[in-house]
Amino acid sequence: MNYKTRTKDAIAALIAKDIPAGAYVNLGIGMPVMVANHIPAESEVCLHSENGILGMGPTPKKGEEDYDLINAGKQPVTLLAGGSYFHHTDSFAMMRAGHLDICVLGAFQVSTHGDLANWHTGLPEDIPAVGGAMDLAIGAKQTWVMMDLLTKSGQSKIVAQCTYPLTGLGCVKRVYTDHATFECSKDGISVIDTVEGLSIAELEGITGISLKSKN
Amino acid sequence: MINKIVNSISEAITSIQSGASVMVGGFGTAGIPNELIEGFIQILNDKDIRNLTIINNNAGNGDAGLAALLKTERVQKIICSYPRSTDSYVFDSLYKAGKIELELVPQGNLSERIRAAGAGIGAFFTPTGYGTELAKHSDGTSKETREINGRMYVLEYPIHADFALIKAYKGDRWGNLTYRKSARNFGPSMAMAAKCTVASVYEILELGDLDPESIVTPGIFVNKIILVPETSHKVP
Numbered sequence: 001m002n003y004k005t006r007t008k009d010a011i012a013a014l015i016a017k018d019i020p021a022g023a024y025v026n027l028g029i030g031m032p033v034m035v036a037n038h039i040p041a042e043s044e045v046c047l048h049s050e051n052g053i054l055g056m057g058p059t060p061k062k063g064e065e066d067y068d069l070i071n072a073g074k075q076p077v078t079l080l081a082g083g084s085y086f087h088h089t090d091s092f093a094m095m096r097a098g099h100l101d102i103c104v105l106g107a108f109q110v111s112t113h114g115d116l117a118n119w120h121t122g123l124p125e126d127i128p129a130v131g132g133a134m135d136l137a138i139g140a141k142q143t144w145v146m147m148d149l150l151t152k153s154g155q156s157k158i159v160a161q162c163t164y165p166l167t168g169l170g171c172v173k174r175v176y177t178d179h180a181t182f183e184c185s186k187d188g189i190s191v192i193d194t195v196e197g198l199s200i201a202e203l204e205g206i207t208g209i210s211l212k213s214k215n
Numbered sequence: 216m217i218n219k220i221v222n223s224i225s226e227a228i229t230s231i232q233s234g235a236s237v238m239v240g241g242f243g244t245a246g247i248p249n250e251l252i253e254g255f256i257q258i259l260n261d262k263d264i265r266n267l268t269i270i271n272n273n274a275g276n277g278d279a280g281l282a283a284l285l286k287t288e289r290v291q292k293i294i295c296s297y298p299r300s301t302d303s304y305v306f307d308s309l310y311k312a313g314k315i316e317l318e319l320v321p322q323g324n325l326s327e328r329i330r331a332a333g334a335g336i337g338a339f340f341t342p343t344g345y346g347t348e349l350a351k352h353s354d355g356t357s358k359e360t361r362e363i364n365g366r367m368y369v370l371e372y373p374i375h376a377d378f379a380l381i382k383a384y385k386g387d388r389w390g391n392l393t394y395r396k397s398a399r400n401f402g403p404s405m406a407m408a409a410k411c412t413v414a415s416v417y418e419i420l421e422l423g424d425l426d427p428e429s430i431v432t433p434g435i436f437v438n439k440i441i442l443v444p445e446t447s448h449k450v451p
Contacts, residue, residue: 050322068398088272092323100376127299127306128317130320133321135323168346
């Protein structure tokens, strides 16, 4: 193996670079939150939080936390000048009806035609919990996934068919991973880029999926 | 004269039957009406009320608030979107022991089903959940679906409730309410959807002193308001 995979921070930076200035964006709980650290303030990307915030700002300074002002992950946040509060039903109207330009979500699996599985392991001992995952997945103008390509045991999370319970059908447009960036469509999956030194043939070997280059 | 101000939840809820459905506002640390829940538990114990259905986004954290309500084992069913959290051990153990039924609803469908109840809507088609396990009834049969303009939707029904307990910020004797920051969350929709909505506030103003442009929930949706001592929002 003569290539180096991207760090989580590097994936976050890649995603941030692809978000246009002024976009309305929701960053899912977990890894996607890191994208915010790479968005320059002057680009005025407007962050949405499903519990009722637009124009969400960074974590408050120690001692300035306000537990009436939290994000979807229930962590204290701040509000930027120009930001607003609204109730849950309005917030989900924004999500469901395509008012958000982009949402970035984590995933257990993404299928080659853009099905997403990210809410439940399906194991009987795990208590299911869905939150806003299904609304986000199908509602934003574009749904992007941020994840490592492989599970801890080395299995590809890009699959021909999801085996985990689905979050949404055909909803994922792009998948940013530590090995490569992919685009999903009804016609299947293509590769936007790979890390330096990783060929598409090698990537096919890793994923077990037949891949074509987007370019 | 309209005066919706009462001194306690036992004055607000004078009649409740076993099997009642109760909406409880809040998301995470924000907007949970802990003072109302405490008083409500007292009512349940005093009147031996059982088999409640609770509607909330979550299923309680730690031992206080909603978790304390579940711990009474007077709740038969919870309708929520995200029951699991690091400290949802009260719910977790009840669920695993088969002592509570869970209806898991995607968060936006939950919110819209509550709103629909308050808005007089019979049912609605939503794209959220289509093709997933949550587009099934509890018996495993599929919910009704329909293709509308080339997109697939699932039919969802409103969630009505006998009572809503919500936390607001300021109010007046007509029941007009404002909220604070993201503590607003489910309050406005739940206030519309319940037969009897009880709101806690930190301040009661004279009529006319709440800016009419800033009132979020008009008093028509509120039955009783209760002044509670302001707690610090500096701690969870």
